Every structure is written in C-alpha cells, then in structure tokens.
Amino acid sequence: MSDAVGALTPPDGEPYGPGRRLGVSFSGGVDSAALAALAVRAFGPEAVVALIAVSASLARRELRAARETAAEIGVELAEVTTFETDVEDYRANRADRCYFCRTEMFTRFTGDTARELGLAAIAYGENATDAHRIDRPGAVAALEFGVLRPLSA
Template identity: 45%
Template structure:
C-alpha cells in the first residue's frame, strides 16, 4: 500500500484508483524504479494485491542486484511479480551489438511480453491498431496464435493491419467497416443480461458494429438495430418491447445527439451514449452531439468519447454481467493495450 498518504495526496491516489477499478487484473510494467513503483503501488491500493500484477522483464543484461532490488520493492508494495523472459540476446544481430539492435528487437520483444502476460493470467488481449505498424500488429497475432489461449481483439485496424492479422489468424472475424478483428471468430456462450445496440442511422453503423462484438465476447446476449434516429421517432416506439427487455442500451448517434436522451426517457435500463463524428459543419466532428449527450435531461445516461464503440461495448458488458462471472468468459477489463 502507500503509507503516509494524507490530505490531497490521498485524494489524488483515490482518484487514480477510481480510474483503475475495473474487473479482472491489471498488469503494470515494472522495473523496480520510482517511476514504476508508484503506479504499481497505486494499482495495489485501488484493486488489491490479488488483482495488480507487476510485470518484470528478465534477460541476461539484467544485473542480479537489479532484479533482487526490483523483487524486494514489489514485495514491500505487496504485489505479485510475473517475470517475463525477453530472450533479447538470442539473435546474432543483437549479440553483435549493431546500431539497429534495439529497433531490430522491438517488435518481437513487445509482442512476446504482451502475449506472456495474457497467457500467464488468462487475460483477453486488446491491441489498438492506430500508432502501431502492420508488422507490430502481426507480431502480436503470431504470439497469441502460438499461445492458443487468449481471446484477441484488434481495434482501429486499417487495411494493412487487417492483412497482417489475417495472414496469421485467417479465421479471425473481420468487421472492415468497424476496423475490428476478433479471434477466435465465435463468442462464448451468453451469460447475463441483454445488451441492445442502436445505430441512429447507417452512418453510425461502424461505431455500433465496434460496440456490439465488444459487448458480446465477454459473454453477453446482444441485439443490433439500425435506422432508429429521432427523425423517425415512430421506429423507436415500435421497438419498445425489445428496448425494455434490455439490461443496458448502447446508443450511437451523431448530428444533434438527441437519441440517447429520448431512449433513456422510455426505458428503465441505463443508456450508454456514443457521440459519433457524423454531421454537418456545426457538429464539429462529434463535439456537438457529445455536449448534447452530456447535457441529457433524462437520467441514467453515461457518455463515452466520440466514436468510442469499444468503450461503450465494454461498459455495457460490465453493466449486463451476471452476479457471478461465468468461468472462462473473457473480460476486456484487463486488456493488453499499450
């Protein structure tokens, strides 16, 4: 824990803890230094010692006293340590100490650590494609295929990312419009309540198609409906029986962003609102519907970021979870995001 915290320091730590408080385990990259001890201690404080894991990379270049010091620091914090063998000295190009050795090993090294943590703790892996090269995403796919245990999800995956993943996981489910790949292609047996995902119009469908499998793969029943915007309010009224049978409703809407407030006024279930970047100039790329949703008159509306289908589906899966998590059902709570 963090001894000696009081006043604003304690309040700040509690705020960080609120951000970390998700189902599953949290892996913290750990070296034993101050910059990794602090987030690890905050994670232990927020989640408990059984849910915060220190991930320590071990290689021939790691001095014995450095490893001993790191293990000692983790013990004082009260966290379990997972030691991941990086094998960075294996290739001749690395041992030759070439100028490009760090870059040469980077893709393989981060992919191995990514997959090792997933394997050791039976986590679900989520790889965010934007900012990663196709080779990096492909390396993650290779590691996860060889481990053969994790459910893997690749978000914001462009065409080159998709080709790299499908080359290694050819049976992965590919939602090209949503820039999403999921492997294995079939979700687990459903448990918990129903998640209904609404797309106000066809333009919102890519965001809705990202949210739907994110909610489905932790083991939730899902229904997707398209074309139920406020411009055709009779269509919303016509599906009230479905909406009122849901444990939670995800609503993706652009333009004026009014649909979540309308739906929340008709159902008792919580509504997860997703503003989209659809709309003319004054929509400001989704800012207008975001502000509209944040100012919803109807109670029970939670708002995620613009076009954030992943966040909406994740929250909906948590809300609709059964009282006791089903054994083996994956959760996006402890993901492999970097």
C-alpha cells in the first residue's frame, strides 16, 4: 500500500493538510471506499474529502449508502451536483457514455468544487484490473483531467 500512498502525492509535491486537501472521487463502493480509507489513514481526516457526484442518475439508496460508508471511514463527504443527463452524448446511451459522465463529473470536481474545498489533487479508485481493460472510457476522462490513480499500479 505504500506505493498507493506515494502515488497520491500532489503534483506540486507539497503536503496535504487543511486548505490543501486530497479529493477522492467516491461512490461508496469497494474501490473508492478503500482509497478514501487509505488516504485518511495516510494524511489524516482533515486533509481528505470524499466527492460524490449527485444527479438524476444516482439512486437515492446509493447516496444513502455512500453517506453511511463515508461516516464509517471518518471522511467528510461533499455532495457535488452534476448534470450529465443534460449532455446529449451521455443520453444517447452508447458504449462511451461513461466518458461523458466522467467528463462532467471531473469538470465539476476540478472547477469550483476544488477551489471551494481547497483541493490540491483529486484521485479515483481505478484498480490494476481496471487499468488493463480497454472498455473503460471513463478512464480516458480521468487521464484528461489529471486525476490520480493510486490503486492502478
């Protein structure tokens, strides 16, 4: 896990802390929960915030479960409104729809949300198995936004 912690280093190399936090893209699933827990353990709860995209495409029960998981981990959960359902390419429901969903999500996370929450970097829970699959267009969006992938090594 030390490799994963090392991969969470902010691009500028400065340490995380209050006002310079790590945002973790968070669904409450196994990968994002493990990443959030790892980050809290490595940097402390004041240096980490979990980010969940809230929109018409997120079921209420999934949001409730994510809230519960974040509370169990001891990480702040920021609920960020996204609008992927307004994007025609997402609504077309093609195989690449995840690219458009992630693009909307990372646009929100890296924009006003990053400024408001003092985020120095954003990470998501792509794992080593995911990293070798070609059918994950959302991963392309993550790369385009410079999102860290510490579990993919």
